[in-house]
Amino acid sequence: MDERDLFRQEVREWLETHCPVSQRQPIVREEQIWAGSQATFPSADAQAWFEAMRDRGWTAPSWPAEYGGGGLDPDQARILEQEMARLRCRPPLYDMGLWMLGPALLAYGSPEQKATHLPRIVRGEVRWAQGYSEPGAGSDLASLSTRALDAGDHFVVSGTKIWTTRADVADWIFCLVRTDADAPKREGISFLLIDMHSQGVSTRPIALISGESEFCQTFFDEVKVPKANLVGELNEGWAVAKELLKHERKLMATMESITEKVDVGLVELAKSRLAVTDQGRLANADLRARLAEHLMQADALSDLNELIYRGMKAGQLNPALPLTLKYIGTHEQQRKDELMLEILGADGLSMMSDTPELDRMVRNWAYNKAHTIAGGTSEIQLNIIARRGLGLPE
Amino acid sequence: MILNEEQLLLRNTVADFLNKEAPIEALRMLRDKADAPAWEPELWRGLCELGAPAAAQPEEQGGLGFGAMGMGAIMIEVGRRLSASPLLSSAIFAQAVIRECGSAQQIGQLLPDLLSGDAVATVACQEGTHFEAETIRCFRENNQLTGCKNLVIDAASADYLLVTALDRQGHLCIGRIAIDAPGVAITPRQLMDGRQYGSVSFTHATVEEWLEGEQVVSGFARALDETTVMLSAEMLGGSRELLERTVAYLQEREQFDVKIGTFQALQHRLAQAYCQLELAAASVYAAMNALDSAADNLAQYASRAKTLTGDIYQHLSNEAVQMHGGMGVTDEMDIGLFLKRSRVCNQLLGDSAYHKDRFATLRGC
Numbered sequence: 001m002d003e004r005d006l007f008r009q010e011v012r013e014w015l016e017t018h019c020p021v022s023q024r025q026p027i028v029r030e031e032q033i034w035a036g037s038q039a040t041f042p043s044a045d046a047q048a049w050f051e052a053m054r055d056r057g058w059t060a061p062s063w064p065a066e067y068g069g070g071g072l073d074p075d076q077a078r079i080l081e082q083e084m085a086r087l088r089c090r091p092p093l094y095d096m097g098l099w100m101l102g103p104a105l106l107a108y109g110s111p112e113q114k115a116t117h118l119p120r121i122v123r124g125e126v127r128w129a130q131g132y133s134e135p136g137a138g139s140d141l142a143s144l145s146t147r148a149l150d151a152g153d154h155f156v157v158s159g160t161k162i163w164t165t166r167a168d169v170a171d172w173i174f175c176l177v178r179t180d181a182d183a184p185k186r187e188g189i190s191f192l193l194i195d196m197h198s199q200g201v202s203t204r205p206i207a208l209i210s211g212e213s214e215f216c217q218t219f220f221d222e223v224k225v226p227k228a229n230l231v232g233e234l235n236e237g238w239a240v241a242k243e244l245l246k247h248e249r250k251l252m253a254t255m256e257s258i259t260e261k262v263d264v265g266l267v268e269l270a271k272s273r274l275a276v277t278d279q280g281r282l283a284n285a286d287l288r289a290r291l292a293e294h295l296m297q298a299d300a301l302s303d304l305n306e307l308i309y310r311g312m313k314a315g316q317l318n319p320a321l322p323l324t325l326k327y328i329g330t331h332e333q334q335r336k337d338e339l340m341l342e343i344l345g346a347d348g349l350s351m352m353s354d355t356p357e358l359d360r361m362v363r364n365w366a367y368n369k370a371h372t373i374a375g376g377t378s379e380i381q382l383n384i385i386a387r388r389g390l391g392l393p394e
Numbered sequence: 395m396i397l398n399e400e401q402l403l404l405r406n407t408v409a410d411f412l413n414k415e416a417p418i419e420a421l422r423m424l425r426d427k428a429d430a431p432a433w434e435p436e437l438w439r440g441l442c443e444l445g446a447p448a449a450a451q452p453e454e455q456g457g458l459g460f461g462a463m464g465m466g467a468i469m470i471e472v473g474r475r476l477s478a479s480p481l482l483s484s485a486i487f488a489q490a491v492i493r494e495c496g497s498a499q500q501i502g503q504l505l506p507d508l509l510s511g512d513a514v515a516t517v518a519c520q521e522g523t524h525f526e527a528e529t530i531r532c533f534r535e536n537n538q539l540t541g542c543k544n545l546v547i548d549a550a551s552a553d554y555l556l557v558t559a560l561d562r563q564g565h566l567c568i569g570r571i572a573i574d575a576p577g578v579a580i581t582p583r584q585l586m587d588g589r590q591y592g593s594v595s596f597t598h599a600t601v602e603e604w605l606e607g608e609q610v611v612s613g614f615a616r617a618l619d620e621t622t623v624m625l626s627a628e629m630l631g632g633s634r635e636l637l638e639r640t641v642a643y644l645q646e647r648e649q650f651d652v653k654i655g656t657f658q659a660l661q662h663r664l665a666q667a668y669c670q671l672e673l674a675a676a677s678v679y680a681a682m683n684a685l686d687s688a689a690d691n692l693a694q695y696a697s698r699a700k701t702l703t704g705d706i707y708q709h710l711s712n713e714a715v716q717m718h719g720g721m722g723v724t725d726e727m728d729i730g731l732f733l734k735r736s737r738v739c740n741q742l743l744g745d746s747a748y749h750k751d752r753f754a755t756l757r758g759c
Contacts, residue, residue, distance in 0.1 A: 029635065171686065245592075281754070281759065282759055289747075289754065291759045292751070296750075297758055299680075299694075300673035300702060301673065303676035303679070303680040304676035306395060306676075307676045307680075310395050314396055328669050328673065381665075382662045382665040383661065383662075385668060385669070387661070389668065390661075392645065392656070393653045393655045
């Protein structure tokens with residue numbers, strides 16, 4: 001047995017011991033454990049699972065141990081991921097800080113910023129929100145107009161951010177702000193960390209087509225922000241933002257595995273509700289063919305992920321490949337949602353039926369429409385693939 | 395799922411050789427020859443000297459041991475250049491049928507000549523649009539075989555045929571028949587891809603020997619899946635070539651005083667096609683890997699690879715013609731050759747609709 005096998009065995013045993021059986025089933029939205037001062041736990045089991053993972057630093061498995069992370073190398077992190085998937089362990093912690101800010105701080109943060117923020121993210125003490133988009137700056141993010149004026153030892157921030165996920169319960173927000181109004185668009189932007197409890201910050205939830213209101217608009221009215229909260233150099237926030245977007249793209253591509261896991265099992269769903277032939281096949285040949293297409297695409301996507309991982313390890317990865325994942329992943333998810341809705345027929349038309357499981361599936365169908373918009377729209381993804389991946393001219 | 399050092403080296407060697415000996419002009423010349431041979435003997439000799447027909451076979455069985463991954467890498471290069479040779483019919487399909495269905499003695503007698511390329515064989519298994527064991531209408535009577543097969547690759551140019559048939563008990567068996575044996579009538583046809591195929595009718599045709607026994611049903615299925623994966627690799631190569639040629643054209647062609655590659659409508663179409671192409675590519679590599687690791691759900695991998703490469707090859711060939719504008723419909727451009735090859739490949743060994751249906755059944759839909 002080599003080192004890897006030993007590690008796998010150790011991980012397997014540890015998970016068997018520490019992951020309560022109730023935490024080994026598909027996650028539902030109400031039971032996700034979000035970080036922050038207002039965090040709540042749906043059950044004692046959920047809390048125990050979170051705390052066990054937190055104490056090993058496995059809420060952030062590959063972050064350095066000095067910041068409270070697990071300190072795992074890429075192979076070990078992958079083994080942990082695989083073993084968690086094998087046992088169907090739920091993700092122990094949900095937070096934008098964990099997924100996006102952390103990796104960007106590791107690359108661009110000062111030693112003080114890392115020491116202050118990373119351990120609190122690992123421990124789930126702070127809930128982070130993302131302040132990027134504005135009402136007037138969506139796909140054209142660099143045209144953002146929230147401004148931070150230099151006031152000696154601090155900035156004064158005024159403006160508004162939109163699509164800030166659960167800003168109403170967030171503790172901190174990482175923001176792109178304009179610090180030089182005269183420079184070309186991308187060169188006058190800085191990356192700031194802002195305490196949501198500061199004077200002058202307010203939020204308003206936005207009702208969505210899924211009936212939920214995960215997103216908020218956040219307002220900054222002359223908010224004082226210490227200069228120590230500037231990440232990277234002044235006016236060079238675009239580089240930090242790009243680093244962070246990379247992680248967001250990766251996250252969006254795997255959204256299905258991180259967010260709601262109603263593992264619909266479309267084939268079973270279809271066969272339990274629709275006519276089946278004597279040979280046990282779906283009688284609706286057209287639906288059957290489209291289901292097969294979806295399954296093929298989903299299998300192919302998982303092989304593509306594997307190929308990228310192996311290519312990366314062997315140092316022979318075509319850099320265009322990872323650019324495709326967000327576009328493919330989100331569209332495949334939507335195709336799956338549409339098939340689900342079609343199979344449910346008239347039963348899928350209510351979002352307030354007396355079957356919560358059914359409702360959740362239908363709400364997801366509506367909610368997932370955001371996936372091809374958030375984190376860089378599909379159209380922006382295709383621009384990137386065409387220009388950076390294929391080398392077509394700007 | 396990715397090529398190792400040796401396989402990369404093999405691929406590069408074959409690519410260099412094909413660049414010199416079998417670029418697309420070679421297919422053009424072959425196509426336009428009066429007697430239209432199935433392949434150039436020179437080219438085939440060169441491929442054999444490189445060991446290409448023996449690439450996949452393990453070393454202990456007289457091969458080079460590059461596995462399906464190695465042979466697949468060769469087929470991708472073949473697909474990029476539309477190189478005509480009996481690699482698919484003989485080195486892949488016929489070899490696999492003998493290896494999977496033959497007795498130890500038959501393997502010992504027949505395989506070495508196929509590995510060296512001294513003999514060329516082809517498999518005649520299709521009676522309708524694809525192989526279907528239940529509907530075979532070729533029958534074995536003692537040492538004779540009667541029935542018809544269609545779309546037999548390289549039929550008239552092979553030394554012998556491996557023909558699927560049913561015996562009196564309805565068991566699948568495979569007859570080895572010399573092409574000049576009594577009772578064999580081959581109607582050769584050049585299809586739009588410039589390659590040679592044949593319809594073959596057997597009237598009490600003399601069979602040299604039978605590949606028979608319990609292993610034949612599963613063995614033939616595996617051989618067929620293996621060939622399907624390798625054909626998919628060729629189709630992947632053709633698709634990649636089409637994308638690259640089209641991107642290059644868009645980088646250079648100017649209209650309205652700009653490169654047409656700056657137009658977002660074209661950029662997005664190619665970017666979407668690229669995503670589909672990479673999904674197809676991942677499916678082909680996963681299928682080659684499934685062959686090398688003897689995965690038990692090979693059929694699923696094979697059907698997925700064939701469907702996804704078939705669909706993207708067809709789509710990209712249409713897009714390539716369109717984006718090359720007027721030049722795209724001229725015979726002078728090579729794009730049309732890929733367009734035609736894609737349609738033939740789609741029909742060989744079962745089209746996308748067939749494989750999608752088979753996949754659906756395998757997945758319980």
